Amino acid sequence: MNNFLLLPIIIPFFFAMILMFGQKNLKYQRITTILGLIISIICAFALLFNVKENGPQSLTLGSWPVPFGITMVSDMVSALLVLTTLLITFFIVWYGFGSIGKERERFFYYPGVMFILTGVNGAFTTGDIFNLFVFFEVLLMASYLLIVLGGEKAQLRESIKYILVNVISSALFVITVAYLYSVVGTLNMADISVKITEINQPGIVTVIAVLFLLVFGMKAAIFPLYFWLPNAYAAPPIPVLALFGALLTKVGVYAIMRTYTLFFTHDLAFTHELLLVLAILTIIAGSIGALAHFDVKQIIIYNIVIAVGVILFGVAQMNEVGLEGAVFYLIHDMIIKAALFMLIGIVIYVTGTTNLKKMGGLMKNYPSLGWFYLIAALGLAGVPPLSGFIGKLLIIQGGFQAGNTWSSIFILASSIVVLLSVIRIFIYAFWGEQGQVSNNINKTTFNIMFFPTVLLVFISILYGVGTEFIVPFMDDAAKVLSDPSIYTDAVLKGGN
Amino acid sequence: MKVNNVILQFTAKIVFFIIFFFAIHIFFAGHYTPGGGFVGGLVTASAIVLLIIAFDLNTVQRLLPINYVYLVAIGLILALGTAAISMFVDQPFFTHFFDYFYLPLFGKTSLHTAALFDLGVYLVVVGVTMTIIQTIGDDE
Numbered sequence: 001m002n003n004f005l006l007l008p009i010i011i012p013f014f015f016a017m018i019l020m021f022g023q024k025n026l027k028y029q030r031i032t033t034i035l036g037l038i039i040s041i042i043c044a045f046a047l048l049f050n051v052k053e054n055g056p057q058s059l060t061l062g063s064w065p066v067p068f069g070i071t072m073v074s075d076m077v078s079a080l081l082v083l084t085t086l087l088i089t090f091f092i093v094w095y096g097f098g099s100i101g102k103e104r105e106r107f108f109y110y111p112g113v114m115f116i117l118t119g120v121n122g123a124f125t126t127g128d129i130f131n132l133f134v135f136f137e138v139l140l141m142a143s144y145l146l147i148v149l150g151g152e153k154a155q156l157r158e159s160i161k162y163i164l165v166n167v168i169s170s171a172l173f174v175i176t177v178a179y180l181y182s183v184v185g186t187l188n189m190a191d192i193s194v195k196i197t198e199i200n201q202p203g204i205v206t207v208i209a210v211l212f213l214l215v216f217g218m219k220a221a222i223f224p225l226y227f228w229l230p231n232a233y234a235a236p237p238i239p240v241l242a243l244f245g246a247l248l249t250k251v252g253v254y255a256i257m258r259t260y261t262l263f264f265t266h267d268l269a270f271t272h273e274l275l276l277v278l279a280i281l282t283i284i285a286g287s288i289g290a291l292a293h294f295d296v297k298q299i300i301i302y303n304i305v306i307a308v309g310v311i312l313f314g315v316a317q318m319n320e321v322g323l324e325g326a327v328f329y330l331i332h333d334m335i336i337k338a339a340l341f342m343l344i345g346i347v348i349y350v351t352g353t354t355n356l357k358k359m360g361g362l363m364k365n366y367p368s369l370g371w372f373y374l375i376a377a378l379g380l381a382g383v384p385p386l387s388g389f390i391g392k393l394l395i396i397q398g399g400f401q402a403g404n405t406w407s408s409i410f411i412l413a414s415s416i417v418v419l420l421s422v423i424r425i426f427i428y429a430f431w432g433e434q435g436q437v438s439n440n441i442n443k444t445t446f447n448i449m450f451f452p453t454v455l456l457v458f459i460s461i462l463y464g465v466g467t468e469f470i471v472p473f474m475d476d477a478a479k480v481l482s483d484p485s486i487y488t489d490a491v492l493k494g495g496n
Numbered sequence: 497m498k499v500n501n502v503i504l505q506f507t508a509k510i511v512f513f514i515i516f517f518f519a520i521h522i523f524f525a526g527h528y529t530p531g532g533g534f535v536g537g538l539v540t541a542s543a544i545v546l547l548i549i550a551f552d553l554n555t556v557q558r559l560l561p562i563n564y565v566y567l568v569a570i571g572l573i574l575a576l577g578t579a580a581i582s583m584f585v586d587q588p589f590f591t592h593f594f595d596y597f598y599l600p601l602f603g604k605t606s607l608h609t610a611a612l613f614d615l616g617v618y619l620v621v622v623g624v625t626m627t628i629i630q631t632i633g634d635d636e
Binding site for chain 1: 576582583587588590
């Protein structure tokens with residue numbers, strides 16, 4: 001049987017359990033975590049190539065016939081996202097060895113990371129809408145632990161807001177699933193898709209579509225619902241922030257992408273138009289925030305909001321080019337956001353401040369850090385050989401194809417704002433007079449933080465330069481998204 | 497003034513066993529009647545909480561020297577292990593197995609791997625509830 005697609009979920013889960021033993025033994029904790037991540041990454045690679053060879057894989061738990069059991073589906077989109085998630089977490093955990101601090105490491109930091117991985121990979125892989133809710137809760141519970149772990153004043157304050165917002169959105173999620181269940185009478189995502197096509201999406205299903213946008217938009221931080229994100233993400237230490245910034249909002253984006261390409265495809269004039277408008281407003285709100293702040297953390301955090309808008313703009317086009325661009329940009333953004341947070345983490349470590357105006361002249365003592373930051377910044381903005389280019393290109397091409405000329409030009413213009421916001425960090429922190437420098441910089445700690453960051457920047461460069469190799473995978477992903485019947489056939493007919 | 501809790505403590509000692517056996521009953525009855533690992537675990541935890549109320553935290557910790565965090569981990573491993581058995585015999589994850597056995601004393605009995613999964617749930621519920629109560633109770 002095809003149990004293989006479960007391994008990227010089960011392995012982190014198992015390692016999280018055995019990490020609950022030996023809480024004080026740092027060596028055991030670190031080695032076990034790294035081992036678990038490496039095994040999961042190998043499995044995710046094998047899964048990716050398996051999906052490439054044999055098409056979408058599906059497995060219904062407990063040998064039940066298809067719409068009655070929980071189905072797990074690994075198509076190209078989810079296989080790519082699972083692999084990216086595991087790779088990024090590997091580098092962030094490595095980076096954390098230098099910066100997370102022994103106190104946190106002794107208090108269930110690593111089990112928390114592994115449980116978050118279980119939730120994220122599960123949410124990417126599941127084919128059941130209620131199971132998606134459960135995996136959302138798994139990753140949110142683990143993120144509550146990580147956001148409050150350490151118990152600093154800011155963390156305590158922001159975790160209350162974060163938990164409150166997420167509890168409300170989770171309750172809304174349950175209510176929305178209840179509405180959907182009472183209309184279509186099934187929870188299996190492929191089956192829901194077929195049933196909605198049969199009844200040809202009456203008004204109530206469109207209402208449910210908007211409710212889903214509300215729920216997932218709160219998790220993904222789209223325009224009117226992003227208010228909680230900037231402060232909540234600034235509270236935890238940098239490795240946790242990198243993990244959140246790279247993974248959590250992207251799960252919400254994935255869920256919007258999945259529901260809007262699989263379920264609600266019959267009233268595009270309303271649902272996808274709404275998504276388009278919200279995506280544009282999200283980009284505007286993010287751009288304003290990114291330019292307004294002089295705090296390095298806040299600048300990158302607002303860039304998350306911008307990227308969410310850009311990806312959802314690609315989804316709203318609902319043509320194959322736009323969707324391919326959205327998947328390209330989604331994975332690029334996960335990698336580059338993790339890399340950028342890790343880079344500014346090093347900058348903060350070296351200068352001892354998050355205020356841009358106090359920094360300066362780092363280029364003299366840390367030239368390699370400066371150049372890698374510049375590469376990551378240009379990659380984020382989408383300068384051609386680097387990773388952000390092809391995704392945005394395809395998204396805009398999709399926009400023109402769908403006839404949204406002005407909004408596509410607007411996306412192009414937003415790239416300039418993104419570039420301006422991150423280059424400002426480069427100019428203020430690396431050029432000019434020598435600014436504030438932290439007086440206890442440990443060379444080993446610096447190196448532990450620096451190497452994984454450099455490797456991640458290299459991966460982002462490879463992702464941009466080696467687009468040729470990635471395109472076949474992305475083509476498959478875009479096909480699955482733009483033609484729901486591939487997905488439903490794989491589940492309802494393929495898996496038995 | 498020294499408070500004498502003799503009646504409360506004496507009653508608690510007896511009632512503890514009644515509640516505990518009721519919890520075991522609920523746990524095993526779960527397949528055919530209302531009940532199961534979750535309620536069973538909660539009722540067991542409430543029995544231990546009764547002891548904590550009647551005596552105090554340290555006495556109960558000496559009485560039941562259990563690290564409840566490990567209990568959670570063991571419960572999770574048991575649940576995952578039960579679900580994973582089927583992976584090794586080439587069935588989809590979470591496939592359960594059952595058969596009828598002739599046990600001495602019980603006669604013809606159906607044994608189901610779902611009970612093992614439920615035991616995992618039971619241990620996790622007891623572990624989590626007791627961890628919460630002990631941690632809050634310990635807090636100065």
